[in-house]
Amino acid sequence: MPVxxxxxxxxxxxxxxxxxxxxxxxxxxxxxxxxxxIGMTLVEFREKFPDRFIDVGLAEQxxxxxxxxxxxxxxxxxxxxxxxxxxxxxxxxxxxxxCYPNLPVKIIGTHGGLVGNxxxxxxxxxxxxxxxxxxNMTVTSIGDPLMVGDILxxxxxxxxxxxxxxxxxxxxxxxxxxxxxxxxIGKGIVAREGSDVTLFAHGTTVAQALEAADALEKDGHxxxxxxxxxxxxxxxxxxxxxxxxxxGRFVVVEDHLAYxxxxxxxxxxxxxRGINLTAFKRLGIPQVFAGFGNDEELRDKHGYGLSATIDAxxxxxxxxx
Amino acid sequence: MAGSTLVNDGQxxxxxxxxxxxxxxxxxxxxxxxxxxxxxxxxxxxSVADILTALYHYGMNVDPNNIANPGRDRFILSKGHAxxxxxxxxxxxxxxxxxxxxNTYGQLDSAFGMHPCKVQxxxxxxxxxxxxxGLPIGVGxxxxxxQRNESHRVFVLMGDGETGEGSVWEGAMAARSSELGNLxxxxxxxxxxxxxxxxxxVALEPYPEKWAAFGWNVIMADGHxxxxxxxxxxxxxxxxxDRPTVIICETIKGKGVDFMERNLAWHAGSLxxxxxxxxxxxxxxTRASKGSK
Numbered sequence: 347m348p349v350x351x352x353x354x355x356x357x358x359x360x361x362x363x364x365x366x367x368x369x370x371x372x373x374x375x376x377x378x379x380x381x382x383x384i385g386m387t388l389v390e391f392r393e394k395f396p397d398r399f400i401d402v403g404l405a406e407q408x409x410x411x412x413x414x415x416x417x418x419x420x421x422x423x424x425x426x427x428x429x430x431x432x433x434x435x436x437x438x439x440x441x442x443x444x445c446y447p448n449l450p451v452k453i454i455g456t457h458g459g460l461v462g463n464x465x466x467x468x469x470x471x472x473x474x475x476x477x478x479x480x481x482n483m484t485v486t487s488i489g490d491p492l493m494v495g496d497i498l499x500x501x502x503x504x505x506x507x508x509x510x511x512x513x514x515x516x517x518x519x520x521x522x523x524x525x526x527x528x529x530x531i532g533k534g535i536v537a538r539e540g541s542d543v544t545l546f547a548h549g550t551t552v553a554q555a556l557e558a559a560d561a562l563e564k565d566g567h568x569x570x571x572x573x574x575x576x577x578x579x580x581x582x583x584x585x586x587x588x589x590x591x592x593x594g595r596f597v598v599v600e601d602h603l604a605y606x607x608x609x610x611x612x613x614x615x616x617x618x619r620g621i622n623l624t625a626f627k628r629l630g631i632p633q634v635f636a637g638f639g640n641d642e643e644l645r646d647k648h649g650y651g652l653s654a655t656i657d658a659x660x661x662x663x664x665x666x667x
Numbered sequence: 668m669a670g671s672t673l674v675n676d677g678q679x680x681x682x683x684x685x686x687x688x689x690x691x692x693x694x695x696x697x698x699x700x701x702x703x704x705x706x707x708x709x710x711x712x713x714s715v716a717d718i719l720t721a722l723y724h725y726g727m728n729v730d731p732n733n734i735a736n737p738g739r740d741r742f743i744l745s746k747g748h749a750x751x752x753x754x755x756x757x758x759x760x761x762x763x764x765x766x767x768x769x770n771t772y773g774q775l776d777s778a779f780g781m782h783p784c785k786v787q788x789x790x791x792x793x794x795x796x797x798x799x800x801g802l803p804i805g806v807g808x809x810x811x812x813x814q815r816n817e818s819h820r821v822f823v824l825m826g827d828g829e830t831g832e833g834s835v836w837e838g839a840m841a842a843r844s845s846e847l848g849n850l851x852x853x854x855x856x857x858x859x860x861x862x863x864x865x866x867x868x869v870a871l872e873p874y875p876e877k878w879a880a881f882g883w884n885v886i887m888a889d890g891h892x893x894x895x896x897x898x899x900x901x902x903x904x905x906x907x908x909d910r911p912t913v914i915i916c917e918t919i920k921g922k923g924v925d926f927m928e929r930n931l932a933w934h935a936g937s938l939x940x941x942x943x944x945x946x947x948x949x950x951x952x953t954r955a956s957k958g959s960k
Contacts, residue, residue: 397814400845408803408837415807418793438797443804447785447794
């Protein structure tokens with residue numbers, strides 16, 4: 347799909363998913379889409395390939411089970427839905443029906459993080475922790491809407507399952523000019539170079555991290571921003587490299603529980619590889635049910651918004667070696 | 668080892684021959700239950716022994732020499748804890764040797780474990796064990812067959828207790844919505860859960876009506892009467908029809924061994940040498956007084 351790029355332009359990730367799947371459906375005659383009544387993104391696919399589209403209605407467990415059955419028969423099913431339900435109500439189907447036989451089921455959905463103002467039933471905040479714990483599962487969280495197409499396309503070649511997490515997906519900021527970054531599942535993206543500190547983010551907090559880095563540059567701070575969109579397998583080499591090149595100073599900001607998400611994945615690498623850090627600070631959702639409010643308000647309230655990110659980076663830069 | 672392994676030649680058997688095969692299957696089950704030191708789900712194995720015999724030796728088109736044949740019928744053991752019974756039925760059908768099961772069952776790195784795994788054992792269609800998962804998987808397989816204009820059937824065997832899982836009914840709705848006449852659910856209606864008799868805890872009745880209300884074609888069968896099972900399989904509507912079929916098989920948990928029948932103590936267990944002899948004697952006497960069900 348041709349895209350005219352302007353940084354910060356807003357795109358609908360859902361539209362891009364729909365267009366990408368409709369294109370991939372031609373290329374892959376064994377590509378199916380399955381949804382539990384969240385088929386808005388799939389209209390184009392459904393119209394083009396009605397015999398490879400299944401809407402099971404409000405039945406997430408059967409959506410994943412059906413996808414497993416399709417995959418057993420050599421098909422590539424993409425299950426699309428809302429992640430608070432698709433990641434939790436079906437976690438056992440994902441584990442035992444999909445991951446255990448290592449089937450190429452792709453799970454993609456929206457509402458990762460405190461987004462959409464639906465209240466705590468409608469925020470997926472534990473999902474990355476759950477999915478990262480599953481054997482055979484690849485776990486991603488995408489911020490740049492234009493990237494979603496790349497990731498879906500790459501996932502078609504994968505033998506096993508993948509989890510693709512988005513924010514609301516209706517209107518997201520474009521970050522990378524197509525073709526300028528090497529976007530590969532399993533590899534972190536250096537979204538911005540910098541040498542004083544590394545700021546790690548994924549999904550919806552990548553744009554915020556870049557904004558923080560811009561603000562900090564005005565104060566003379568050089569902030570590297572890593573879009574660690576693949577949480578599993580984690581790009582451990584990049585983490586080690588960043589530790590060496592940015593003085594062992596790490597900040598992680600994510601729209602997920604602060605414990606169990608990217609910060610925890612990075613901490614695991616730090617411990618396992620014996621990486622010496624000068625300072626490490628994690629920003630994310632505390633162990634609370636977050637309440638109502640818009641995305642920005644909730645991030646600020648819970649201490650991982652823009653100003654909190656700037657403060658955390660300053661504190662880490664100021665930490666004594 | 669008890670009895671010889673009959674390798675089926677793919678021909679359809681008479682009811683009398685199927686009864687002999689079911690007897691052999693039960694003998695082998697008891698042998699394994701008597702020689703393996705761990706627990707075997709013997710109660711639920713014995714309740715599906717006739718059903719699995721009828722499927723593997725009569726109702727299903729499978730070819731042990733061409734396991735991945737796209738035209739084969741698919742079988743999902745949704746009540747995965749009856750894996751041993753399926754393994755033995757498959758061995759008797761020629762997928763592998765019974766001794767392969769006996770010699771390695773439950774051991775480190777064995778392909779034969781308490782719940783079946785497709786990755787570890789070729790010929791198994793789906794990894795199962797957690798209840799309520801098989802029917803949705805079967806819906807996916809049946810949908811795939813429809814889309815490819817394949818004419819085989821997908822069989823899913825569930826316990827009646829298993830149908831307490833909500834995902835079974837989600838699957839039942841999905842199958843009807845997709846008009847999957849190529850999908851056949853078989854219920855082992857032994858009326859026992861692990862720790863109780865079914866109706867004491869869960870109001871499954873009116874049971875056939877539940878399936879009918881979900882839009883399924885319902886066939887009632889005696890799950891221990893081979894003629895009834897054969898008639899049910901013969902009576903399946905064409906795979907191209909638009910309604911999924913459920914065959915509700917009335918069964919007895921522990922069928923064939925007097926001290927196990929309807930006995931909650933024998934959901935799973937292990938027979939010692941002495942009890943193995945008693946169980947075999949009971950099985951023999953049940954056969955001698957054939958007709959008593």
